[in-house]
Amino acid sequence: MMPNNTATQQDLPEIVNREWWKEIIVYQLYPRSFKDSDGDGVGDLKGILSKLDYLKSLGIGAIWLNPIYASPNDDNGYDISDYYNIMKEFGTMDDFDALLKGLHDCGIRLIMDLVVNHTSDEHPWFVEARKSRDNPFRDYYHWWPAEKGNPPPRFSFFDPHGSGWTYDETTDSFYLHIFSKKQPDLNWECEAVRKEIYKMMHFWFDKGVDGFRLDAISYISKDHSYPVVNKKDLKEKYRGDWSYFYARGPHLHEYLKEMHRETFNHYDVVTIAEIPGIQKNEALLFVHADRKELHMMYHFEGMGIDRASKGFKSPNPDGYKLTDFKRVYTEWDHVFEREGWGTLYLGNHDQPRMLTRWGNDNPEFRSVSAKMLITFLLTMRATPIFYNGDELGMRNIRFDKIEDYRDVETIAMYNYIKNKKSSPKRFLQDMKLTARDNSRTPFQWNATPNAGFTTGKPWITINEDHVFVNQEAQEADENSVLNYFRKLTGLRQSELVLIYGHYTLYDDDHQQVYAYTRTLGKQGMLIILNFSKEPVTWHIPDPLMVKETPLINNETSLQFNHQANDLTLLPYQALIFELAP
Numbered sequence: 001m002m003p004n005n006t007a008t009q010q011d012l013p014e015i016v017n018r019e020w021w022k023e024i025i026v027y028q029l030y031p032r033s034f035k036d037s038d039g040d041g042v043g044d045l046k047g048i049l050s051k052l053d054y055l056k057s058l059g060i061g062a063i064w065l066n067p068i069y070a071s072p073n074d075d076n077g078y079d080i081s082d083y084y085n086i087m088k089e090f091g092t093m094d095d096f097d098a099l100l101k102g103l104h105d106c107g108i109r110l111i112m113d114l115v116v117n118h119t120s121d122e123h124p125w126f127v128e129a130r131k132s133r134d135n136p137f138r139d140y141y142h143w144w145p146a147e148k149g150n151p152p153p154r155f156s157f158f159d160p161h162g163s164g165w166t167y168d169e170t171t172d173s174f175y176l177h178i179f180s181k182k183q184p185d186l187n188w189e190c191e192a193v194r195k196e197i198y199k200m201m202h203f204w205f206d207k208g209v210d211g212f213r214l215d216a217i218s219y220i221s222k223d224h225s226y227p228v229v230n231k232k233d234l235k236e237k238y239r240g241d242w243s244y245f246y247a248r249g250p251h252l253h254e255y256l257k258e259m260h261r262e263t264f265n266h267y268d269v270v271t272i273a274e275i276p277g278i279q280k281n282e283a284l285l286f287v288h289a290d291r292k293e294l295h296m297m298y299h300f301e302g303m304g305i306d307r308a309s310k311g312f313k314s315p316n317p318d319g320y321k322l323t324d325f326k327r328v329y330t331e332w333d334h335v336f337e338r339e340g341w342g343t344l345y346l347g348n349h350d351q352p353r354m355l356t357r358w359g360n361d362n363p364e365f366r367s368v369s370a371k372m373l374i375t376f377l378l379t380m381r382a383t384p385i386f387y388n389g390d391e392l393g394m395r396n397i398r399f400d401k402i403e404d405y406r407d408v409e410t411i412a413m414y415n416y417i418k419n420k421k422s423s424p425k426r427f428l429q430d431m432k433l434t435a436r437d438n439s440r441t442p443f444q445w446n447a448t449p450n451a452g453f454t455t456g457k458p459w460i461t462i463n464e465d466h467v468f469v470n471q472e473a474q475e476a477d478e479n480s481v482l483n484y485f486r487k488l489t490g491l492r493q494s495e496l497v498l499i500y501g502h503y504t505l506y507d508d509d510h511q512q513v514y515a516y517t518r519t520l521g522k523q524g525m526l527i528i529l530n531f532s533k534e535p536v537t538w539h540i541p542d543p544l545m546v547k548e549t550p551l552i553n554n555e556t557s558l559q560f561n562h563q564a565n566d567l568t569l570l571p572y573q574a575l576i577f578e579l580a581p
């Protein structure tokens with residue numbers, strides 16, 4: 001959906017290079033947990049199709065669909081065994097074609113999630129490759145012959161022993177897997193691999209898909225000498241980030257250019273690249289239009305500011321500082337000030353629920369803080385990527401026991417800690433806040449026992465709070481988070497200033513208030529967000545002048561002393577004012 005604003009490029013000289021993918025709101029849909037149509041407890045494509053009206057009502061421009069290809073599901077579809085088929089639990093290719101058509105008929109584009117750094121160990125390429133050292137597919141993967149001794153250690157978060165190499169007896173060799181041992185890494189140095197991947201990309205583009213979210217794409221090129229990683233360097237120079245040794249290999253940009261030339265270049269499509277560990281000064285290497293590589297990417301810097309310096313995904317006991325939050329998103333805005341284009345997210349299938357993490361999921365503040373976070377996401381200068389369920393204000397489930405978890409990462413790390421003879425008590429406590437399964441619980445459609453998600457036994461426990469947090473109840477309530485979300489998507493779609501307008505931060509060291517303007521030509525908006533549970537009085541900085549009544553207020557009241565230009569914000573209050581001309 002393009003903004004219905006009729007302004008043209010000529011009217012808006014400040015806007016460079018309008019593109020549809022800069023103007024959409026992306027809705028990330030986790031198919032396993034969205035809607036089950038056949039009662040097997042797992043969401044599926046027909047389920048999504050049955051909810052088209054709902055999707056259309058959201059005002060979104062595209063869906064990023066998590067992987068739906070054939071997969072043994074070691075990592076919920078991020079282990080693909082056949083790129084040309086649909087996962088059995090999710091349905092058939094006919095279902096896919098119907099879904100694609102259904103979405104397009106509603107004006108919603110479809111961005112597929114594609115994993116090309118690795119395949120499943122059940123992919124026929126790997127099944128062949130492991131048969132013998134001279135198998136024609138051997139070179140498709142990374143091997144270390146055992147006669148050379150043990151390979152230089154590589155860490156895997158998805159392995160109970162933490163090892164990124166697994167020994168394979170048949171050929172007396174180790175193979176590399178950055179993720180679980182059922183996810184062997186593809187060897188991109190092998191030309192045949194690259195050709196196969198491009199061929200497969202054409203298959204999906206020819207069907208009409210509108211782009212790919214490219215999983216862990218910076219990992220595809222590696223240093224094939226597998227240098228020994230010096231622990232001190234890893235800690236001090238690379239802040240413990242293993243991605244420096246897995247990712248950004250010597251041929252990365254060469255491959256991305258080739259990929260662009262061979263595939264994206266032939267279609268009107270978009271790519272959203274996941275680039276763990278990316279630094280600001282590297283970003284434009286990936287997404288500067290002139291480089292003809294990728295279109296957009298997402299970074300992880302914001303996801304680190306609430307973490308403790310030690311422990312696996314341990315949260316900082318004091319939460320996060322708003323000043324850090326503002327700094328990260330402001331600096332990333334500046335990266336794309338003139339070239340490239342950013343994305344923005346506060347949660348996804350790899351992160352806990354945004355409400356629990358960045359807002360406040362206590363009943364008293366849940367609705368208002370969810371709306372405040374929505375306001376932030378939909379008013380920044382970057383394509384917002386919104387995770388399903390956040391439009392209802394869904395929150396972390398906070399499992400007590402390891403048996404409740406389904407995620408390969410959480411289970412592997414639990415066993416890793418036990419294998420190290422440490423107590424997993426602290427780990428389980430931390431996971432309540434940070435585990436990925438917190439965001440993977442089923443979508444809450446209504447208050448019935450399985451939340452309207454399935455008639456069978458759900459693959460993962462449904463949050464008990466669905467009795468009061470669900471879509472049906474929120475449809476009926478004009479002040480619901482859901483209806484607020486719709487109001488904001490509508491506003492973003494109708495105001496180019498919210499998409500392309502220049503971003504200016506005010507009061508960067510204020511600990512409670514995040515305030516910024518977006519300006520384009522003569523038009524301007526001031527966004528004021530109280531990120532705290534305390535009320536706060538905030539002075540609108542000179543010389544800014546706003547219109548008397550706000551365009552958006554997530555509360556029912558407003559305390560505005562016009563004479564003094566002071567606002568007293570309620571906890572988590574969010575306001576959008578038009579600037580007075």
Ligand code: ISL
Pocket residue numbers: 075078079115157179215216274276349350351409436
């Ligand atoms: O989720 C993470 C750690 O908890 C990330 O480090 C994540 O592993 C990394 O961002 C890569 O993520 C992607 O590839 C993984 C898959 O498990 C994730 O779901 C996916 O987003 C392996 O394919």
